[in-house]
Amino acid sequence: MSVLRAEDLGFGYPGFPVGRAVNLVLRAGEILCLLGPNGCGKTTLFKTLLGLIPRQAGRVLLDDCDILSLQRRHVARQMAYVPQAHTTVFPYAVGDMVLMGRTAHRDTFSRPRREDRERAAAALSQMGIGDLSGRDYTRISGGQRQLVLIARALAQDARLIVMDEPTASLDFGNQILVLNEVRKLAAAGLGVVLSTHNPDHAFAYATRVHLLGDGVTQAAGRPVDVLTPEILSRVYGAPIAVERLPSGYHVCVPVDLASAS
Amino acid sequence: MNPPGSPERQRARTAAGPIIGALAAGLLLLALFAITVGPYPVSVDQVLAALLDYAGGGAGLTDAQVETVLFSVRIPRVLAALLVGAALAAAGTVYQGLFRNPLVSPDILGVSTGAGLGAALGILLSMPVVVTQGFAFTGGLGTVALVYAVATAVRGHDPMLVLVLAGVVLGALAGACISLVKILADPYDQLPAITFWLLGSLAGTQPDDVWSALPFVVVGLVPLVLLRWRMNLMTLGDEEATALGIDPRRLRVLLVAAATLMTASVVAVAGVVGWVGLVMPHIARLVVGPNFDRLLPVAMILGAGYLLAVDTIARTMAETETPLGILTAFVGAPVFLWLLATGRRSW
Numbered sequence: 294m295s296v297l298r299a300e301d302l303g304f305g306y307p308g309f310p311v312g313r314a315v316n317l318v319l320r321a322g323e324i325l326c327l328l329g330p331n332g333c334g335k336t337t338l339f340k341t342l343l344g345l346i347p348r349q350a351g352r353v354l355l356d357d358c359d360i361l362s363l364q365r366r367h368v369a370r371q372m373a374y375v376p377q378a379h380t381t382v383f384p385y386a387v388g389d390m391v392l393m394g395r396t397a398h399r400d401t402f403s404r405p406r407r408e409d410r411e412r413a414a415a416a417l418s419q420m421g422i423g424d425l426s427g428r429d430y431t432r433i434s435g436g437q438r439q440l441v442l443i444a445r446a447l448a449q450d451a452r453l454i455v456m457d458e459p460t461a462s463l464d465f466g467n468q469i470l471v472l473n474e475v476r477k478l479a480a481a482g483l484g485v486v487l488s489t490h491n492p493d494h495a496f497a498y499a500t501r502v503h504l505l506g507d508g509v510t511q512a513a514g515r516p517v518d519v520l521t522p523e524i525l526s527r528v529y530g531a532p533i534a535v536e537r538l539p540s541g542y543h544v545c546v547p548v549d550l551a552s553a554s
Numbered sequence: 555m556n557p558p559g560s561p562e563r564q565r566a567r568t569a570a571g572p573i574i575g576a577l578a579a580g581l582l583l584l585a586l587f588a589i590t591v592g593p594y595p596v597s598v599d600q601v602l603a604a605l606l607d608y609a610g611g612g613a614g615l616t617d618a619q620v621e622t623v624l625f626s627v628r629i630p631r632v633l634a635a636l637l638v639g640a641a642l643a644a645a646g647t648v649y650q651g652l653f654r655n656p657l658v659s660p661d662i663l664g665v666s667t668g669a670g671l672g673a674a675l676g677i678l679l680s681m682p683v684v685v686t687q688g689f690a691f692t693g694g695l696g697t698v699a700l701v702y703a704v705a706t707a708v709r710g711h712d713p714m715l716v717l718v719l720a721g722v723v724l725g726a727l728a729g730a731c732i733s734l735v736k737i738l739a740d741p742y743d744q745l746p747a748i749t750f751w752l753l754g755s756l757a758g759t760q761p762d763d764v765w766s767a768l769p770f771v772v773v774g775l776v777p778l779v780l781l782r783w784r785m786n787l788m789t790l791g792d793e794e795a796t797a798l799g800i801d802p803r804r805l806r807v808l809l810v811a812a813a814t815l816m817t818a819s820v821v822a823v824a825g826v827v828g829w830v831g832l833v834m835p836h837i838a839r840l841v842v843g844p845n846f847d848r849l850l851p852v853a854m855i856l857g858a859g860y861l862l863a864v865d866t867i868a869r870t871m872a873e874t875e876t877p878l879g880i881l882t883a884f885v886g887a888p889v890f891l892w893l894l895a896t897g898r899r900s901w
Contacts, residue, residue, distance in 0.1 A: 343796075345792075365799050365801055366800070369798055381789065381790060383789055383839065383844035384839075385845065386843060389845050393798055396783070396784065396798050396800060397798060397799030403783070404782070404783040405783065
C-alpha cells in the first residue's frame with residue numbers, strides 16, 4: 294500500500310520561495326484534486342513532491358521513507374509523473390515515448406523487452422490512441438501528446454500517479470476519457486493526485502480537494518466542504534456560485550450569469 | 555493523419571536490422587574500392603588475394619610491392635579513416651542527445667581545441683610524433699575535465715547552460731593559447747605542421763596509429779552501447795529522466811567521459827576533423843529516427859563511410875594532399891544545406 298505524505302512542505306527555487314506549510318496525504322484508491330489560481334505553485338509543488346527539485350522546508354515521505362533517500366528507480370516504480378504536455382527536441386516515435394515509461398522496471402544496461410512493448414501498446418490503447426504508435430511525438434497535436442504522456446505513466450505501472458493539468462489541452466470528449474480512466478485507476482487501487490483549473494472536475498471525480506492560493510493551503514477536504522462559493526470566490530478573486538444539477542452534480546458558474554437566469 | 559505509405563510511417567515500422575545491414579555492406583564495398591585507388595593502382599583481385607595470403611589461406615603469390623602498398627600504407631589509412639569517422643559520429647550523436655540540441659558538435663566542451671593546443675605544443679617542442687599524439691590526447695581530455703570541474707563548481711544556474719558556457723570560454727582560451735604557440739613556432743618548419751594538424755589529415759598514418767587509438771575508442775564505445783536505451787531518456791531533460799527512474803547527473807558524467815575519450819583518441823591521430831560529428835548524427839536521424847538504439851550504429855557507419863570517402867578524395871584529387879578539415883566542409887556544407895532544404899522532418 295503506497296502512501297505519499299508531505300509534512301509542512303516549503304517549495305520554490307533558491308531565493309524564490311513559492312509556497313510553504315503544505316500538508317497533504319495521497320493514499321491508494323484516492324483521487325486528490327489540487328486546485329488553485331495561475332502561478333500559485335501547483336507545478337512546483339508537484340515537482341517537489343516527486344523529489345525532482347530540492348524542497349525548501351519540511352519533508353516528503355513515500356511509504357514513511359524520505360523520498361530523497363530512496364533510489365530513483367525505486368521511486369519511479371511507486372510513483373509516475375505526467376508533466377504538462379510538452380514537445381521534445383528529437384522526433385521520437387509515440388511508441389518509443391511510451392516505452393520509456395518501462396525503464397524503471399529494467400536493469401541499467403537492458404533494453405525494453407517484448408513484454409514491455411506489449412505493456413506500452415496496451416497503455417496506448419487504453420488511452421484510445423493505439424493507432425498513433427508509429428507517429429512522431431513532435432508531429433501530433435498537443436492534446437494527443439497529453440494522452441501519450443498519460444499512457445507513458447500507465448506503462449510505468451506505478452501505485453501513485455502525479456498528473457500536472459492532465460486535461461488542460463484536451464477536447465471535451467478526451468477530458469471525459471482521461472478523467473474516467475483516472476477514476477478506473479483509483480477503483481483499481483491506485484492513488485492519483487492531479488491539478489486542474491476546472492473545479493467542476495473536482496466535484497465530479499475527486500475524493501478529496503486541496504485548494505492552494507498565495508503559496509499556502511486555503512482549504513482541504515471533501516469537495517462539497519471545500520468548494521463553497523465563499524472560498525472559491527475568495528481564492529480565484531471572482532464572484533463564483535455553485536449550483537446543484539438535478540442529477541446531483543455540482544457546477545461552478547460566474548455569479549452574474551447565475552443571477553441573470 | 556498520415557496515409558499508411560508515408561515515409562514517416564515506413565520509418566517507424568521498418569526494422570532497423572536490414573537498414574544497418576545494407577549500410578554496413580555498402581561501407582565494406584566502399585572500403586574495398588578505397589583500397590584499390592591511389593598513385594599505385596591495385597585491382598580488387600589483387601586486394602582479395604593479398605588479404606587471403608595475409609589470413610594464411612592464399613597461394614602466397616602476392617607481389618612484394620603490392621603487399622607493401624597495401625599493408626603499410628593503404629589498409630592502415632583506410633582503417634584509420636573508418637575508425638576516426640565512426641568515433642566522431644558516435645561522439646556527436648551522444649553530445650547532441652545530452653545537450654538536447656541538434657546543432658551541437660563533439661567540440662562543444664573544448665575537446666578538439668584542447669587537443670589542438672596539446673599537438674601545437676608537441677610540435678613546438680619538436681617532440682616525436684607519438685609524444686605529440688599523447689600531448690593532443692591529454693590536452694583534449696584535460697580541457698573537458700577542466701570544463702566539467704568549473705561547471706560543477708558553479709552552482710545555482712542551469713547545469714547544462716553552465717557546462718556549455720564553460721566549454722565556450724575555456725575553448726576560446728585554448729584557442730588563444732594555440733595562436734600564441736603559432737607565433738612562437740618556427741615559421742618554416744613548425745608553423746605549417748601546426749596549421750596542417752589543425753586542419754586534420756590522415757596523410758601520415760602509420761599502421762600503429764590505428765592500434766593506439768582503437769582501444770580508447772572501444773573503451774569509450776562500451777558505455778554508449780550498454781546505456782543506449784537510457785540515452786533516449788537523457789534527451790527529455792533531467793526532471794523527466796529522474797521521474798522515469800534514472801539518475802541523469804551520474805549518467806551524464808559517464809556519457810560525456812566516454813564520448814570525450816573517443817573524440818580525443820581519434821583527434822590525436824587525425825588532427826581536428828570538423829563536420830563529421832555535427833552532420834552525421836543528423837543524416838542518421840533522417841534515416842532511422844532518434845531512437846539511440848538504432849541511431850548509434852547507423853551514425854557510426856555513415857560517419858565511417860563519409861570520412862573514408864572524403865579521405866580517399868583527399869589523397870587522390872591532387873598531387874599534394876588536401877587537408878581533411880577543408881574537404882569535410884566543402885563536401886559537408888552543400889549536403890547539409892540540401893538536407894535542410896528538402897528534409898520533411900525538422901531534425
